[in-house]
Amino acid sequence: MLNFEFKNPTKIIFGQGQTAKIADEIPAGAKVLMTYGGGSIKKNGIYDAVKDALKDFEVIEFGGIPANPAYHQLLDALKIIKEEGITFMLAVGGGSVIDATKFLSSAALYDGEEPWDILAKKIRTEEGLPFGTVLTIPATGSESNSGAVISNHQTGEKFSMGGPGLFPQFSLLDPTVIRTLPQRQLANGIMDAFSHALEQYMTYPVKAGLQDRFAESIMQTLIEVGPQVMKDPSDYDAAGDFMWCCTMALNGLIQKGVPTDWAIHAMGHELTALYGIDHARTLAIVAGSHYRYNLDRKKAKLAQYAERVWGIVDGTAEEKALAGIKKTEAFIQSLGIETQLSAYTDTYKTAAKEIADRFTSRGWTGLGEHKDLSPADVEKIVEMAY
Amino acid sequence: MLNFEFKNPTKIIFGQGQTAKIADEIPAGAKVLMTYGGGSIKKNGIYDAVKDALKDFEVIEFGGIPANPAYHQLLDALKIIKEEGITFMLAVGGGSVIDATKFLSSAALYDGEEPWDILAKKIRTEEGLPFGTVLTIPATGSESNSGAVISNHQTGEKFSMGGPGLFPQFSLLDPTVIRTLPQRQLANGIMDAFSHALEQYMTYPVKAGLQDRFAESIMQTLIEVGPQVMKDPSDYDAAGDFMWCCTMALNGLIQKGVPTDWAIHAMGHELTALYGIDHARTLAIVAGSHYRYNLDRKKAKLAQYAERVWGIVDGTAEEKALAGIKKTEAFIQSLGIETQLSAYTDTYKTAAKEIADRFTSRGWTGLGEHKDLSPADVEKIVEMAY
Numbered sequence: 001m002l003n004f005e006f007k008n009p010t011k012i013i014f015g016q017g018q019t020a021k022i023a024d025e026i027p028a029g030a031k032v033l034m035t036y037g038g039g040s041i042k043k044n045g046i047y048d049a050v051k052d053a054l055k056d057f058e059v060i061e062f063g064g065i066p067a068n069p070a071y072h073q074l075l076d077a078l079k080i081i082k083e084e085g086i087t088f089m090l091a092v093g094g095g096s097v098i099d100a101t102k103f104l105s106s107a108a109l110y111d112g113e114e115p116w117d118i119l120a121k122k123i124r125t126e127e128g129l130p131f132g133t134v135l136t137i138p139a140t141g142s143e144s145n146s147g148a149v150i151s152n153h154q155t156g157e158k159f160s161m162g163g164p165g166l167f168p169q170f171s172l173l174d175p176t177v178i179r180t181l182p183q184r185q186l187a188n189g190i191m192d193a194f195s196h197a198l199e200q201y202m203t204y205p206v207k208a209g210l211q212d213r214f215a216e217s218i219m220q221t222l223i224e225v226g227p228q229v230m231k232d233p234s235d236y237d238a239a240g241d242f243m244w245c246c247t248m249a250l251n252g253l254i255q256k257g258v259p260t261d262w263a264i265h266a267m268g269h270e271l272t273a274l275y276g277i278d279h280a281r282t283l284a285i286v287a288g289s290h291y292r293y294n295l296d297r298k299k300a301k302l303a304q305y306a307e308r309v310w311g312i313v314d315g316t317a318e319e320k321a322l323a324g325i326k327k328t329e330a331f332i333q334s335l336g337i338e339t340q341l342s343a344y345t346d347t348y349k350t351a352a353k354e355i356a357d358r359f360t361s362r363g364w365t366g367l368g369e370h371k372d373l374s375p376a377d378v379e380k381i382v383e384m385a386y
Numbered sequence: 387m388l389n390f391e392f393k394n395p396t397k398i399i400f401g402q403g404q405t406a407k408i409a410d411e412i413p414a415g416a417k418v419l420m421t422y423g424g425g426s427i428k429k430n431g432i433y434d435a436v437k438d439a440l441k442d443f444e445v446i447e448f449g450g451i452p453a454n455p456a457y458h459q460l461l462d463a464l465k466i467i468k469e470e471g472i473t474f475m476l477a478v479g480g481g482s483v484i485d486a487t488k489f490l491s492s493a494a495l496y497d498g499e500e501p502w503d504i505l506a507k508k509i510r511t512e513e514g515l516p517f518g519t520v521l522t523i524p525a526t527g528s529e530s531n532s533g534a535v536i537s538n539h540q541t542g543e544k545f546s547m548g549g550p551g552l553f554p555q556f557s558l559l560d561p562t563v564i565r566t567l568p569q570r571q572l573a574n575g576i577m578d579a580f581s582h583a584l585e586q587y588m589t590y591p592v593k594a595g596l597q598d599r600f601a602e603s604i605m606q607t608l609i610e611v612g613p614q615v616m617k618d619p620s621d622y623d624a625a626g627d628f629m630w631c632c633t634m635a636l637n638g639l640i641q642k643g644v645p646t647d648w649a650i651h652a653m654g655h656e657l658t659a660l661y662g663i664d665h666a667r668t669l670a671i672v673a674g675s676h677y678r679y680n681l682d683r684k685k686a687k688l689a690q691y692a693e694r695v696w697g698i699v700d701g702t703a704e705e706k707a708l709a710g711i712k713k714t715e716a717f718i719q720s721l722g723i724e725t726q727l728s729a730y731t732d733t734y735k736t737a738a739k740e741i742a743d744r745f746t747s748r749g750w751t752g753l754g755e756h757k758d759l760s761p762a763d764v765e766k767i768v769e770m771a772y
Binding site for chain 2: 001002003004005006007008009010011012013014015016017018175207208209210211213214216217218220221224225237240241244245248256257
């Protein structure tokens with residue numbers, strides 16, 4: 001096992017019928033900015049429940065935050081925070097709303113000229129404006145970690161930020177929220193969480209037995225409850241397992257003491273930037289070809305995965321590894337998610353070269369757990385995903 | 387899954403060669419009380435490394451804390467804290483030293499007349515004097531939770547205490563510390579952690595799929611690395627897995643959203659009080675008979691455990707359940723731990739009645755996940771463990 005440090009101070013409030021509890025978690029007298037997305041919370045009852053819980057606080061709302069939250073829109077919210085003297089924020093939404101709120105948390109206390117520098121210059125946020133979250137879409141794990149991803153439409157960039165100041169003070173996780181989610185978002189959430197577990201796990205053996213088994217546990221549980229959730233989002237037990245898996249997949253725990261890959265996420269972000277494909281679906285496109293391309297170096301772990309997660313016990317390590325990849329793709333497809341780029345766009349044939357060129361032009365260091373996948377490797381992997 | 391709240395703010399610093407880091411975690415200018423046990427840390431180098439890390443702080447030492455820390459001895463340390471104006475504590479030891487330090491943390495800020503009331507009247511500690519830990523014996527998980535157990539030799543009581551104010555600020559977990567531990571303590575640590583996972587898991591199915599798999603992961607990993615640790619405590623990889631399993635088994639995570647049993651711990655504490663048997667070994671004595679006595683009500687979960695943890699797939703649920711119990715006892719015995727009370731004392735024949743009478747006299751509510759095991763049940767279970 002590698003040396004590590006781990007601290008996650010977010011308080012999780014999990015279960016149904018607990019929205020009123022958030023009032024106890026917000027400092028008395030706080031002036032609250034409530035952030036949310038496109039307005040679905042006004043149809044499914046979450047908006048009303050949250051507003052009722054906040055009735056003793058002065059609340060200003062900032063809605064309309066889209067998927068892949070955009071820097072320049074968030075500057076409007078930043079202005080409100082400063083002009084109104086906001087002292088606490090409450091993000092009511094999925095990963096995009098929570099990530100946007102994390103940016104605002106950092107920017108509110110940032111004393112530089114240009115808040116984009118937090119992302120462009122990778123400035124770590126040691127302290128942020130405190131905030132909580134009410135999660136409405138299980139997927140990203142942002143409700144229990146200190147990272148965020150923000151897009152800048154003027155520069156065409158999508159960068160990540162983080163730091164210990166960006167953990168939510170609390171997160172309310174109510175599994176009943178998935179009842180009104182469209183099938184597409186449910187499938188995306190299962191895929192995103194599965195990929196988080198897989199990308200932190202699928203490297204090479206480092207004798208971190210418990211981390212391996214925890215990652216396998218998350219994947220096994222998603223494989224079990226994913227189809228149940230898709231079939232009946234009002235199945236509370238399945239929804240609860242799904243929601244808790246999403247949180248545990250990216251709250252920092254399973255990445256501690258082990259190498260992590262994340263090349264699939266890096267390539268996927270570019271597919272979203274180029275084609276506007278849903279984040280989770282870009283991961284589905286890249287995963288299979290990434291593992292086939294890196295079969296030799298990941299063979300031992302792929303075989304372990306095939307054995308433990310998929311029960312594939314016959315064959316050589318290579319045969320098991322390949323069978324595990326096939327099972328993974330079949331699982332993704334069973335969620336209604338296509339695994340080839342050509343299913344999403346007709347102009348796919350330029351993708352590999354374009355993405356490789358983007359990596360080259362940024363002067364990025366290599367991708368993957370060995371940090372040695374070059375733009376040429378990326379080009380081949382994306383090509384294999386056509 | 388049941389509703390739950392979860393927050394664990396302890397910062398874990400895991401790995402070798404990191405003792406110097408603790409200086410960064412203690413507030414500058416702090417006046418530190420360093421607590422420790424019988425002095426083994428002076429032989430194995432830990433004392434010197436910690437003292438070196440603390441060289442910029444004013445440090446007062448309080449050593450000699452025994453297993454099952456005793457209230458009246460700790461009053462001497464409490465006097466030092468108050469007279470010297472201690473502002474931070476550092477526990478260097480195993481669960482007993484850490485538990486003692488938690489009592490001191492609470493008592494230092496307690497404004498009642500009689501600090502024993504914190505335990506006797508179950509006063510929850512919302513705020514304590516801040517402290518960190520340097521773990522020297524993996525076992526109890528106390529390094530990453532907010533609970534403690536303290537004995538009072540005058541009243542013959544052994545009570546637990548807790549509250550959110552009692553999480554360590556940080557805990558340093560260095561797997562190399564087990565190199566100089568005696569076989570007996572290694573075996574006790576494996577048994578204690580295994581029982582923690584087992585007692586939180588072995589109840590009835592509540593469709594908390596991830597919690598089940600996490601508990602199974604801890605047990606599977608302990609079954610795998612336990613024998614390696616016993617054979618060669620200098621095997622760093624095995625030691626790391628062992629240490630991390632101990633922490634994860636009782637840091638709160640796997641008990642969230644599920645019922646928990648803890649009857650084995652409750653009966654075990656009485657065997658320690660009556661016969662002075664090591665805590666971990668009392669769990670080994672009670673476990674098998676507890677599960678056999680409650681076979682009907684725990685059958686479904688016992689069968690799941692047998693299948694997933696021990697790979698027992700043939701037979702009826704009852705046959706699998708019984709086979710799982712046998713495998714568990716064989717594993718415990720393989721650590722060199724006897725599983726019958728008569729192996730520890732000649733005067734065992736009065737134990738069942740005495741323990742049942744103790745429970746009766748205290749007017750305790752029932753034990754187990756259904757809170758309905760009566761003193762008469764306890765008497766039968768302990769008898770079965772002779």
